[in-house]
Amino acid sequence: MPDTTEPQERTASTPIGHRGPVALINSFVLAEEAEARFRALWEATSAFSRSQPGFRSLRLHRALSPEARYRYVNVVEWESADAYRAAHEQDELLRLVTRRDWAEYPSTPALDEVVEHLVGD
Amino acid sequence: MPDTTEPQERTASTPIGHRGPVALINSFVLAEEAEARFRALWEATSAFSRSQPGFRSLRLHRALSPEARYRYVNVVEWESADAYRAAHEQDELLRLVTRRDWAEYPSTPALDEVVEHLVGD
Numbered sequence: 001m002p003d004t005t006e007p008q009e010r011t012a013s014t015p016i017g018h019r020g021p022v023a024l025i026n027s028f029v030l031a032e033e034a035e036a037r038f039r040a041l042w043e044a045t046s047a048f049s050r051s052q053p054g055f056r057s058l059r060l061h062r063a064l065s066p067e068a069r070y071r072y073v074n075v076v077e078w079e080s081a082d083a084y085r086a087a088h089e090q091d092e093l094l095r096l097v098t099r100r101d102w103a104e105y106p107s108t109p110a111l112d113e114v115v116e117h118l119v120g121d
Numbered sequence: 122m123p124d125t126t127e128p129q130e131r132t133a134s135t136p137i138g139h140r141g142p143v144a145l146i147n148s149f150v151l152a153e154e155a156e157a158r159f160r161a162l163w164e165a166t167s168a169f170s171r172s173q174p175g176f177r178s179l180r181l182h183r184a185l186s187p188e189a190r191y192r193y194v195n196v197v198e199w200e201s202a203d204a205y206r207a208a209h210e211q212d213e214l215l216r217l218v219t220r221r222d223w224a225e226y227p228s229t230p231a232l233d234e235v236v237e238h239l240v241g242d
Contacts, residue, residue, distance in 0.1 A: 003190070012186045023182055025194050027148065027229075046237075055241045061144055061233035064202065065133045068231035069124070073146050075196070081185070108148075110189035112182035116167075120176045 003029055003106035007098035011088045012111040018081040021056065026109045027070035038072065038105055045096045049076060052090070054083020070108075084111060124150055124227035128219035132209045133232040139202040142177065147230045148191035159193065159226055166217045170197060173211070175204020191229075205232060 012024055030038050042060065049055060056077040063071050078084040087093060133145055151159050163181065170176060177198040184192050199205040208214060 013188060015185045018185055022185065025148075025182060025191075027146075046239075050239055050241065057240045058237065059235050060237035061146060062236045063231045063233050064136045064139055064143065065231045065233075067134060068233075069229045070146075070231065073233060108190045110184045110186045110191065112184050112186075112189075112194060114180050115183045116179065116181035118167075118171055119178045120171065 003108055005103045005106050007100070007102070009109070011097055012084075012109040014081045014085040014088075014111055016081075018113070020080065020113065022078050022081050022084055023112045023114065024074070024076040024078070024084060024109065025112050026074045026076075026107050028072045028074070029069065029106045030071045030104070032071075034104060035071070037101070041099065041101050042072070042074070045093075046074075046076075048090075048093055048096055049087060052083070052087035052093075054079040054087065081111065124229055126224045126227050128221070128223070130230070132218055133205075133230040135202045135206040135209075135232055137202075139234070141201065141234065143199050143202050143205055144233045144235065145195070145197040145199065145205060145230065146233050147195045147197075147228050149193045149195070150190065150227045151192045151225070153192075155225060156192070158222070162220065162222050162226075163193070163195070166214075167195075167197075169211075169214055169217055170208060173204070173208035173214075175200040175208065202232065 046058060056079055058076040061073040177200060179197040182194040
């Protein structure tokens with residue numbers, strides 16, 4: 001699907017029965033002048049996520065390439081798809097991710113698994 | 122810019138003078154039946170990347186969400202923008218990333234920095 005601004009599409013669907021860790025990857029389109037507003041909104045949402053059982057880590061990436069389609073890419077690792085789902089069914093999280101302010105930032109939420117992980121010497 | 126299939130846009134532009142580690146994030150659109158071909162092409166390119174000085178790690182993510190826009194997201198960490206640039210100026214890498222086979226997989230290469238990194242308990 002294309003980048004979305006629909007509140008009900010602000011989280012990723014979660015496969016039933018998947019085992020092992022998962023990563024939510026969400027890439028955001030935003031205008032340069034919107035960065036401070038975006039960061040404040042992101043902070044409030046991520047503070048809730050990281051308080052939930054099964055949260056492992058998050059990395060928020062900011063593009064250095066001026067031509068980048070996505071100014072921010074958020075990668076949040078969860079212990080399991082079940083842990084991700086449980087967190088994202090909380091009323092407080094649903095309230096946070098469906099705030100109308102998010103409509104300013106089209107995004108592409110998806111739940112992924114890591115299929116290759118290599119570390120250099 | 123939109124997802125690209127142009128050979129000369131298959132790598133990210135690199136900011137001069139940036140200090141600290143960087144991450145290449147590249148998200149790929151592909152049809153389900155193209156997965157095996159994509160993985161073979163990706164293996165050949167990533168094998169070269171990870172042989173280069175300054176390579177730190179890579180994670181290839183595969184979407185579990187059926188509605189995901191990007192079936193694969195590749196995140197490659199480099200020690201610095203200079204190390205990324207040096208690797209991507211090698212003739213062999215240019216040859217690999219401009220192979221016409223890549224035109225089947227629109228992607229969004231960008232060089233990012235990590236602005237938040239949090240690890241759970």
